[in-house]
Amino acid sequence: MRTLLTATALTGLALTMPAQAQTELTYMMWGDPPELAVWQQIVEDFEALHPDISVSVEVSDWSSYWDRLRVTTVGGNAPDIFAMDAPIYPDWQSRGSLLDLTPYLEAEPTVLDGVYPGPLAAYQLEEGTFGLPRDFQTIVLYYNKAMFDAAGVAYPTDDWTLEDLRAAAKALTLDADGDGVTDQWGLSVELLDMEPMWGGVVYGYGGAPISDDHTKTLLAEGPAADAWTYLNGLALEDHSVMSAEDLESYGYDGFLAGVAAMTFSGHWVVPAYNELAFDWDVAPFPAGPAERATLVNSAGIVISSATEHPDEAWEFVKFVISEGGQSKLTELGFAIPVLEAVANSPVYLDQAAKGNHQVFLDALDYAHTKPSFKGYEEWSGIVGEELSMVWTEQQSIEDALANIPPAADDVLAANQ
Amino acid sequence: MSEDGIRPRGSERIWVALLLTPTMIGLALGALGSMAATIGLSFFAWDMLTTPDWVGLSNYLALPDNRNFMRALNNTALFSVIYVPATVVLSLCIAVLLNRGIYGKSFFRLIYFLPVITSPTAVGLVWTWIYSKDRGVLNGIIAFLGGEPQHWLGADLALYSVVVVNVWGAIGQGMIIFLAGLQAIPRDLYEAASIEGASPFRQFREITVPLLLPSIFFQTVLSTIYAFQAFDYVYILTQTGNGNSTVPTLVFNIYREGFNFFRMGNATAQAVVLAVIVMVLTLVYAQLQKRWGQV
Numbered sequence: 001m002r003t004l005l006t007a008t009a010l011t012g013l014a015l016t017m018p019a020q021a022q023t024e025l026t027y028m029m030w031g032d033p034p035e036l037a038v039w040q041q042i043v044e045d046f047e048a049l050h051p052d053i054s055v056s057v058e059v060s061d062w063s064s065y066w067d068r069l070r071v072t073t074v075g076g077n078a079p080d081i082f083a084m085d086a087p088i089y090p091d092w093q094s095r096g097s098l099l100d101l102t103p104y105l106e107a108e109p110t111v112l113d114g115v116y117p118g119p120l121a122a123y124q125l126e127e128g129t130f131g132l133p134r135d136f137q138t139i140v141l142y143y144n145k146a147m148f149d150a151a152g153v154a155y156p157t158d159d160w161t162l163e164d165l166r167a168a169a170k171a172l173t174l175d176a177d178g179d180g181v182t183d184q185w186g187l188s189v190e191l192l193d194m195e196p197m198w199g200g201v202v203y204g205y206g207g208a209p210i211s212d213d214h215t216k217t218l219l220a221e222g223p224a225a226d227a228w229t230y231l232n233g234l235a236l237e238d239h240s241v242m243s244a245e246d247l248e249s250y251g252y253d254g255f256l257a258g259v260a261a262m263t264f265s266g267h268w269v270v271p272a273y274n275e276l277a278f279d280w281d282v283a284p285f286p287a288g289p290a291e292r293a294t295l296v297n298s299a300g301i302v303i304s305s306a307t308e309h310p311d312e313a314w315e316f317v318k319f320v321i322s323e324g325g326q327s328k329l330t331e332l333g334f335a336i337p338v339l340e341a342v343a344n345s346p347v348y349l350d351q352a353a354k355g356n357h358q359v360f361l362d363a364l365d366y367a368h369t370k371p372s373f374k375g376y377e378e379w380s381g382i383v384g385e386e387l388s389m390v391w392t393e394q395q396s397i398e399d400a401l402a403n404i405p406p407a408a409d410d411v412l413a414a415n416q
Numbered sequence: 417m418s419e420d421g422i423r424p425r426g427s428e429r430i431w432v433a434l435l436l437t438p439t440m441i442g443l444a445l446g447a448l449g450s451m452a453a454t455i456g457l458s459f460f461a462w463d464m465l466t467t468p469d470w471v472g473l474s475n476y477l478a479l480p481d482n483r484n485f486m487r488a489l490n491n492t493a494l495f496s497v498i499y500v501p502a503t504v505v506l507s508l509c510i511a512v513l514l515n516r517g518i519y520g521k522s523f524f525r526l527i528y529f530l531p532v533i534t535s536p537t538a539v540g541l542v543w544t545w546i547y548s549k550d551r552g553v554l555n556g557i558i559a560f561l562g563g564e565p566q567h568w569l570g571a572d573l574a575l576y577s578v579v580v581v582n583v584w585g586a587i588g589q590g591m592i593i594f595l596a597g598l599q600a601i602p603r604d605l606y607e608a609a610s611i612e613g614a615s616p617f618r619q620f621r622e623i624t625v626p627l628l629l630p631s632i633f634f635q636t637v638l639s640t641i642y643a644f645q646a647f648d649y650v651y652i653l654t655q656t657g658n659g660n661s662t663v664p665t666l667v668f669n670i671y672r673e674g675f676n677f678f679r680m681g682n683a684t685a686q687a688v689v690l691a692v693i694v695m696v697l698t699l700v701y702a703q704l705q706k707r708w709g710q711v
Contacts, residue, residue, distance in 0.1 A: 070675065073465065074465065074678075095464075095466060095678060096466045192658060243550075245548065245549055245550045248551075377676070377677070380658065381658040381659055381660050384656070384658035385660045388658075389570070389571055389662075392567065394570040394571050394572065395571070407483060
């Protein structure tokens with residue numbers, strides 16, 4: 001028996017030796033060139049530990065990323081490892097395009113030690129765990145101190161309510177040169193997707209975008225409807241929020257362009273905002289009448305079910321989640337690490353970039369996870385389309401709230 | 417004997433077969449192959465990644481209840497009803513004008529044909545700017561004249577705005593077809609009519625239009641097929657932030673269903689319905705042409 005085992009082990013070794021020469025993996029993600037540079041450092045560290053594996057990183061902007069991923073996956077050339085967004089993850093899982101990591105996690109359960117449970121839960125489906133969170137984002141309020149000082153408005157505090165926000169936004173929306181055209185806005189934020197702002201407001205009013213079992217769209221019901229009255233007042237009555245056309249002429253981010261006093265965003269803007277000439281800081285998402293709420297979402301890392309090197313790909317995923325990988329990723333400043341120990345270490349808290357980074361971690365206490373379910377993309381498409389007609393003043397918020405639930409619930413029913 | 421000239425004989429046949437082979441292979445694989453695949457796939461539920469499931473006719477039976485499909489069908493029908501007559505009439509009028517001995521004739525022909533050979537993406541982006549609500553050229557002019565700026569690409573007007581761009585882009589091609597037809601009408605018919613004292617309008621009605629009927633039918637068929645396939649300008653001009661459109665047409669909807677949501681079975685069923693609609697309309701035109709179009 002022993003000789004047989006030894007023989008098998010030896011043959012196994014002999015077989016793996018030449019294969020060890022070099023395994024080439026591709027990792028595809030969305031992001032900016034500076035992100036690519038940091039990921040290349042992560043890859044270098046990984047390759048130093050695993051000389052037999054080389055990883056090439058491919059990066060595209062958000063929308064072309066998903067197009068490329070669709071085309072390469074359907075064409076049978078999926079990258080071995082790729083980045084994932086939690087809300088879209090169930091769709092990709094249901095198409096059988098992701099490798100089930102459950103057996104790997106059962107063999108090495110310590111990999112998950114110290115990972116924030118919230119972001120992790122988004123990847124644990126009934127069918128198994130097909131991906132791991134890579135980093136996460138909580139939404140907070142960013143404010144331009146110079147604009148607040150100039151307008152004589154007090155900085156946002158930890159006690160701010162949504163009404164305080166509305167009053168400040170109104171006071172900060174100005175026509176500085178008196179030509180009848182607004183040239184400074186209180187807020188620059190996208191109101192189509194729930195993540196930056198409307199999700200936090202709906203939860204803050206005591207409503208919810210969708211039922212917990214993902215069978216019913218609730219965003220027009222009861223307290224949620226009050227949230228929309230609030231948002232409608234802020235955007236269309238006070239004109240405190242930059243419209244899409246206003247934004248277009250300033251390059252898609254009014255806060256970055258220095259024409260909006262506040263914005264709601266995740267940590268991903270910090271590296272860009274750090275370059276800004278003016279002084280800014282962050283504050284918690286203002287409290288609604290029912291509770292203080294915000295959204296948390298995580299970017300994940302998954303392995304293609306079609307990969308020829310699942311074991312090597314798993315090594316890379318493990319490294320990204322490890323303390324070494326997470327520390328490197330944190331230095332970049334785009335995101336918050338998923339390892340609690342790294343998030344609470346100086347690597348994250350004392351990073352060179354401006355802003356109070358503790359605010360993002362504290363937000364976890366009152367954050368709701370951005371809903372994630374099969375059919376999310378189509379569902380959010382319907383919601384966003386109706387809302388876009390509201391913010392461009394082609395239909396009233398009441399009409400949008402009447403139109404969304406039947407169409408959105410059809411999508412939910414088709415994805416059960 | 418006139419038709420013998422184009423009939424190959426002897427060894428010529430081998431050459432003809434040889435030279436036609438690449439085209440025939442391309443046609444068989446590219447066109448007929450994908451048609452067969454499309455029809456076949458429309459009976460399956462397939463997400464492009466897992467194995468297709470046979471579902472019989474249910475992709476088709478679900479279409480009447482599919483609100484996106486019905487909306488796109490409605491948009492496309494309305495689009496065609498405006499687009500086809502507008503293209504045919506405008507390109508005919510321009511062709512007739514350009515067929516006369518006006519000064520700078522070739523310059524105008526070039527100008528009208530230019531949109532046909534320009535990339536729809538570039539053209540679409542320019543029109544986006546023209547139609548833009550707050551900073552667009554069109555609203556700038558309207559505001560200057562004291563009018564109320566309109567949301568040209570908004571839900572109410574987008575269909576008409578997109579039809580205008582499509583008609584503008586298609587006039588050049590129609591014009592070329594009509595110019596060719598006009599050149600084929602014998603001069604002496606007009607000379608004889610002039611001698612008889614027929615007015616230019618009467619000459620147009622009694623000579624030009626009847627003799628151009630084959631071209632008019634041809635152009636109508638082409639425009640109809642094009643109208644049902646409208647996609648490029650719709651995609652560029654009316655796409656909303658989340659990938660939908662303010663006026664989704666059938667092809668836009670098929671694209672989204674198939675490539676965004678991975679529902680290939682549904683998408684192909686819609687494509688087959690689209691093909692059947694175009695085929696039926698073409699057959700109707702062919703019948704009409706048999707009855708009225710023979711010269």
